[in-house]
Amino acid sequence: MRWHVAVVGVAATSWIFSPSCAMPQSRQQIPDFIVTAAAVYKPLAELRGQERFPEGAKLLLVHDGKRETLVPGFADSADANVSFDGSTVLFAGKQSAGDPWQIWELNLKDRTVRRVTNTTNDAERPFYLPGGRLVWAQRTAVGFQLQSSGDGRPAPKFLNPTAGEGIVPLTYTRASAFPADVLRDGRILFEAGFPLNEGSTAEMYLVYADGSGVESVRCDHGCARWGGTQLSSGDIVFTHGTSLARFTSSMAHEVTVNAPRGEYAGAIAETAGGAWLMSVRTPTATRFAVKMWMPGAATMQTVLAIDGEDLVEPVVVAPRSRPNRHPSGLHPWNYANLLTLDARVSRDGDLRRAPAAVRVEAQNAAGQAVPLGTAPVEKDGSFFVRVPGDKPIRFELLDFRGAVLRQEHGWFWARGGEQRICVGCHAGPERASENRVPDVLMRTTAPLDMTGAKIAAGASHGN
Numbered sequence: 001m002r003w004h005v006a007v008v009g010v011a012a013t014s015w016i017f018s019p020s021c022a023m024p025q026s027r028q029q030i031p032d033f034i035v036t037a038a039a040v041y042k043p044l045a046e047l048r049g050q051e052r053f054p055e056g057a058k059l060l061l062v063h064d065g066k067r068e069t070l071v072p073g074f075a076d077s078a079d080a081n082v083s084f085d086g087s088t089v090l091f092a093g094k095q096s097a098g099d100p101w102q103i104w105e106l107n108l109k110d111r112t113v114r115r116v117t118n119t120t121n122d123a124e125r126p127f128y129l130p131g132g133r134l135v136w137a138q139r140t141a142v143g144f145q146l147q148s149s150g151d152g153r154p155a156p157k158f159l160n161p162t163a164g165e166g167i168v169p170l171t172y173t174r175a176s177a178f179p180a181d182v183l184r185d186g187r188i189l190f191e192a193g194f195p196l197n198e199g200s201t202a203e204m205y206l207v208y209a210d211g212s213g214v215e216s217v218r219c220d221h222g223c224a225r226w227g228g229t230q231l232s233s234g235d236i237v238f239t240h241g242t243s244l245a246r247f248t249s250s251m252a253h254e255v256t257v258n259a260p261r262g263e264y265a266g267a268i269a270e271t272a273g274g275a276w277l278m279s280v281r282t283p284t285a286t287r288f289a290v291k292m293w294m295p296g297a298a299t300m301q302t303v304l305a306i307d308g309e310d311l312v313e314p315v316v317v318a319p320r321s322r323p324n325r326h327p328s329g330l331h332p333w334n335y336a337n338l339l340t341l342d343a344r345v346s347r348d349g350d351l352r353r354a355p356a357a358v359r360v361e362a363q364n365a366a367g368q369a370v371p372l373g374t375a376p377v378e379k380d381g382s383f384f385v386r387v388p389g390d391k392p393i394r395f396e397l398l399d400f401r402g403a404v405l406r407q408e409h410g411w412f413w414a415r416g417g418e419q420r421i422c423v424g425c426h427a428g429p430e431r432a433s434e435n436r437v438p439d440v441l442m443r444t445t446a447p448l449d450m451t452g453a454k455i456a457a458g459a460s461h462g463n
Contacts, residue, residue: 030303031271032063032317034070034080034089035279035290041310043241043265044202044226046124046178047193049143053078059091061317062290062304071106071113075099079125079313086319090116090126090134103136105151108317116152123147127182129209130325135170135179135188143176145169146190148209163210163328170211172390172413173197174367180204180228180267181236186326189217189236191226195410197363197392202226204238210328211390212415219347220253227266237276239266259293260300267313277303277314290314329419336389336414337447338422339440341433342381343397345424346406355397355405358383360450363392363411372452374398381424382438386447389416 038057045052057078059070071077076094078101083089089106093113101122106113117123122139129135134151137144149167170188171177175197181189187206194203194216202224207214217228217236225245228238236247237257244257244264265279265288280291280300289305304311343358344351360372377383377397387393392411396404414420423433 029271029273030062030065030292032061033269033277033290033314034059034061034082034317035304035311035314036060036078036080037306037309037311038078039309041265041288041312044224046137046144047176047191047200047202047226049139049176056097060304060311067304071104073113074104076101080315081127082315082317082320083128084130084320084322086317089317090128092122092124092126092136100139103134114152117149125179127179127188129182129188130186130323133209135182135209137176137178142174144178145173146171146177146179146188146207146211148211163330168211169390170207170209171214172211172415173392173411174363177205180226181230182323183230183236184234184321184323186324187213189228189230191228194221195408197411198409204228204236208328209326210330210415211413212328212330212418213420214412218247218253225254227264227268229266229268229270231270232274237268239264244268257295259295260298262291262300263288265310265312269314269316271316272318277316279310279312279314281310288312330415330417331419333417334389335386335416335449335451336418336420337384337386338414338420339384339438339447340382340422340424341438342424343377343383344381348406351397351405353399353405354379355381356400357398357402358385359396359398360385360387361394361396362388362452369394370452372450373448375448375450378439378443380439382440384440384444384447386449386451387414388451389414389418 036057037060038053039055042052056076059077059080060067061070074093074095075097077091079092081090091104092101093104101124103116103123103126104113105116124137126134126136132151133148135148138147147167148170175193177190177192179188179190187208190205191202193199194201204217206217223240225238225240228236230236242263244259245254246257247254263281269277275292275294278291279288281288288310290303290311291300292303293300343355355377357374358377359374361369362372364370375383375385392413394408394411396407399405
């Protein structure tokens with residue numbers, strides 16, 4: 001993979017579409033925004049490794065009630081993400097129709113663009129990260145995977161080079177993962193199937209900017225949810241398709257958003273006045289249009305609708321808060337150390353029988369489960385193991401006869417060099433650990449090594 005920083009000129013003169021529908025008189029102040037327009041939009045196609053815009057797409061800039069093509073020199077463009085200072089825009093684009101999607105950056109002042117990635121397969125949905133880096137979805141042999149790298153500009157030295165200079169894969173499963181937002185704490189919100197690496201129901205997960213600490217946002221799994229965006233309040237709002245919901249820090253489960261009836265595409269943009277720009281298909285419409293809604297109001301205001309095109313992923317053009325920069329704590333190892341404090345604890349209910357052992361499995365390059373061995377579980381439910389880094393793994397709890405008491409149906413990973421502690425088995429982020437030293441550390445401070453020579457080469461992340 002190579003980086004190109006050559007500047008490609010784009011004419012500053014804008015082409016204004018002749019209106020296919022009238023823009024409404026402003027009842028609320030409508031900010032400048034960018035939206036993706038497509039003749040065909042397929043929601044959640046990315047989680048199947050498919051094309052969301054099979055007939056192409058174009059980015060439109062809406063300013064003072066007028067719309068123009070943002071990058072007229074491109075055959076296709078989509079996935080706008082505005083920089084923290086509001087001066088540049090990352091986007092996925094194709095200069096020619098036969099090109100793969102690549103990541104580009106547009107300077108809003110002079111309308112010049114520069115190429116950020118140069119890969120043989122599609123690179124889509126970019127987001128700025130603090131510290132001069134970005135994250136995007138890279139198409140691989142096993143679907144889309146999150147990758148991160150520098151943005152091509154001189155930047156301060158990465159806080160911990162062991163997290164990876166240059167291009168760093170951030171997801172390590174054999175199923176698609178697609179970024180949705182970068183939270184204010186620096187973590188990346190992404191979409192994948194549930195159970196992770198196995199299921200097809202859309203769910204939202206979090207991972208740090210070095211690929212460590214992967215977890216579900218909430219453990220109340222059920223119906224599909226996607227299109228998450230963090231609001232200024234810190235809440236994350238998302239769609240179920242025909243309804244909206246949100247996560248708030250005080251609740252261990254999602255909360256319904258009482259919005260007007262419609263089909264919501266997700267990726268909501270919050271305005272400075274607190275209104276939401278949303279991509280909505282109402283019951284009487286055949287296409288997604290951009291609507292503005294003030295939470296709590298009974299109706300929505302149509303901001304932009306174009307006959308024969310879906311309008312999705314609106315993004316406000318304005319400066320915004322810079323997320324925290326994550327100081328990676330990874331060590332230069334090819335393994336990870338995992339400490340569980342009490343495997344008996346679970347959001348699904350504590351185990352009635354005490355587990356005697358934990359079995360660790362990994363997934364090889366063919367997607368087959370490979371047992372790495374078992375480790376004893378102490379009387380207080382604690383265990384401490386060493387596992388292969390950057391590979392799909394999962395746990396099974398066993399009783400003294402070897403029968404399975406509880407098992408993971410999906411897969412997760414730990415980065416090479418990661419040292420991670422969890423409260424219990426699928427305990428949920430709302431559970432806090434007891435203030436005591438776990439029995440396993442009273443017995444030994446050395447993890448049981450399960451790095452396993454049985455594992456073949458890991459899941460492919462080729463471009």
